Amino acid sequence: MPMKLTLRVWRQAGPNADGAFREYQANDVSPDMSFLEMLDVVNEQLTAKGEVPIAFDHDCREGICGMCGLMINGSAHGPMPATTTCQLHMRSFADGETITIEPWRATAFPVLRDLCVDRSALDRIVQAGGFISVQTGNAPDGNALPVPKQDADAAMDAAACIGCGACVAACPNASASLFTAAKVAHLGFLPQGQPERYRRALKMVAQMDLEHFGGCTLFGECQEACPKEISIDTIGRMNKDYLTGMLFEPAENQKAAGAG
């Protein structure tokens, strides 16, 4: 049964332009369509009328690249748990419903156009220390260092983060703590990640502050919104690593962290 929907979509012509909601009718929506396919159809209709289609980011449409991300009726990635916008299907909505669609809202994520935002701040947090410093070519044999299965599994749980920014969008403080903590936890669970463990936490947290993300007050909205179900426990781990770093790391690394 095709559905009829009313869409209230945030339109903004550019980074410095004013934005506003505009209403569109989407008739003939199949419940088997994905949310983005529904927007594709609306965009084809706008194009046919000579209007500028709605800009939104997406690429893999399989829930893994982290490029898509819309606020749908006030929820990051919409109503379904553990689901990215591209994996959300129209059968999750009711015929006749009005759906409000907005970009991620955060000071650190300026709007570029319509529903597209600039998330490069997340890359800069990784640049600050979200890696293991190993040059190509000087790795020992892969089995030289056994990793307990439970540690490898815990690392993988955290490493599943797709960097979409839903945690930031969902957080009342627009904090990037879940994103940052996921990387700190991923590398911190592994023996390979130990040498830089505390320094990494100090530097990544400092960068997060520099990028104007808000502080974490453990609301837990991030965990609810996360399409990969990253646990908020990672934030506890990050805080511990950060404190350990403040106590025991050499002064130069603490300075980089801006003392909290």
Added chain:
Amino acid sequence: MTLDARIPSGPVAQKWDKHKFEMKLVNPANKRKYHVLVVGSGLAGASAAATMAELGYQVSCFCFQDSPRRAHSIAAQGGINAAKNYQNDGDSIYRLFYDTVKGGDFRAREANVYRLAQISVNIIDQCVAQGVPFAREYGGLLANRSFGGAQVSRTFYARGQTGQQLLLGAYQALEKEVAKGGVKMFARTEMLDLIQVGGRARGIVVRDLVSGKISSHVGDAVILATGGYGNVFYLSTNAKGSNTTAIWRAHKQGALFGNPCFTQIHPTCIPQSGDYQSKLTLMSESLRNDGRVWVPKREGDTRAPHLIPDAERDYYLERKYPSFGNLSPRDIASRAAKEACDSGRGVGPGGLGVYLDFRDAINRLGRDKIAERYGNLFEMYQRITDEDPYQVPMRIYPAVHYTMGGLWVDYNLMSTIPGLHVLGEANFSDHGANRLGASALMQGLADGYFIIPYTIGHYLAGTKLEPVSADHPDVRAAERAVEERTKRLLSIGGKRSAQSFHRELGRIMWDKCGMARDASGLREALQRIPALREEFWSNLTVPGSGAELNQSLEAAGRVADFLELAELMCTDALHREESCGGHFRTEHQTEDGEARRDDERFAYVAAWGHGGEGKAPVLHKEPLAFENVQLATRSYK
């Protein structure tokens, strides 16, 4: 033009070591004087950019997504091969080499494949050191599985997210170098043309996808790691943005295109559900380990699957290929599905699907065991189709997945344009006419971490490169040409969207140049594609302007290039009068419907040169010699 693949002399097992020793080196203090442009941040591009920066080169890296971490490599699920022989099950470099040459149906270059198998072991070490959380056994050592019909367990994996984890490893290495200043990263930046000065690749013209500004970057060498072109079929398992523009522009400037018609069609994808369909989703091949593939025996049998008794089901893979059964190679399984549907026995909407049934496995092993093995895949399937595969058999259908063809490169991964190197899925190199599962990730990382860092030095050290400034006349001319083309796309003022042309092109390609091809269909496609292209250039509409974020304009540019590439693919498919790997010409099959290769006439790489606007492409041949693996007919019976 004589094609020189520059394959080092000597026994295959020693070629790469010997070559590494013989190649010229750039003095460490001089490396920072060289600037290398890397287009693409997938496994191939990110690993290359990070490693070259570690060596001291100045690197600029480009991608069209908003972050390098989102390259299409992220979507790979199943795993990555390596000849570690950790399982003590008889694997070796030689066996991986052998399997790859044979799996590619003898249309790949032996020397390259051997090197790939050699390097595979270093890749795993490198990724482990970077913190890639590969699956492990209770003893803490790396786990393996067998994949895609291989008879040894050599596939390493990180749950169903191997590509994601490998790419994050490469991305983190890249960001580490960005922080140090060795790499400048340009995200949301699309390469629209190559710049040559004095017959060498010296730069690229790009469009900033946010501001729309067109500008140039110049350097000493250019590396394209821009992925595959499967989206020429519109519907494929590739990410929506995957495109051919970078390699197609380079091809039009003189880089030969190798085996453009070699496409891999993956047998286990979720069938299309409607006209609005925007992409197809792959279901991991591992499902075929426990699922049984069948269709009803009777044409037009519309009973629900559980009402069809076993005697009235055709488990056609088990029937036709008793020794490999449901694990037959991709090309064979795909074609068999198509035959079943063509004979009117397909299931689901439009009859374009076959069942992948877990009933027997659930009865044998229990639901919990199946959930443990495939739980996340079942969930994904249910999310998309709203059907529960524990109760109802899955419906699957083949979909375009990978392109073995790509720009022709020599042993050093350099194209026929000096200074232009091509890595990963964008080149034609190692998979011949059919790629084995879990070998694309291996190739991308081999190219990026372990091959180009050596061969780029050899090129730079052996070439006298004059400095090129941003206002060099050739640079300005390339930039102006891109500006003109962009204006042209914006000013057609017709009625049809780029997407509508793309869909139509995709349908032609799928019908005529897809799983099975024949001369009359290909000739028909060669009539229809130019006509469609003509309509595109007279009836396209692109709303908005060039000086802003304009996704319609991005799409239009990519579709324009697909419309040209498609014609070359059909030309190549028509000329190759044999069946091999993913290329099945219905005229060339055995009596029982198997592919018939013609080694006498076609044991070569077809490397096509651009003939000029409106002119036929020019065929060059690189003959393939099989000195180690004996030419033999593949048999999976």
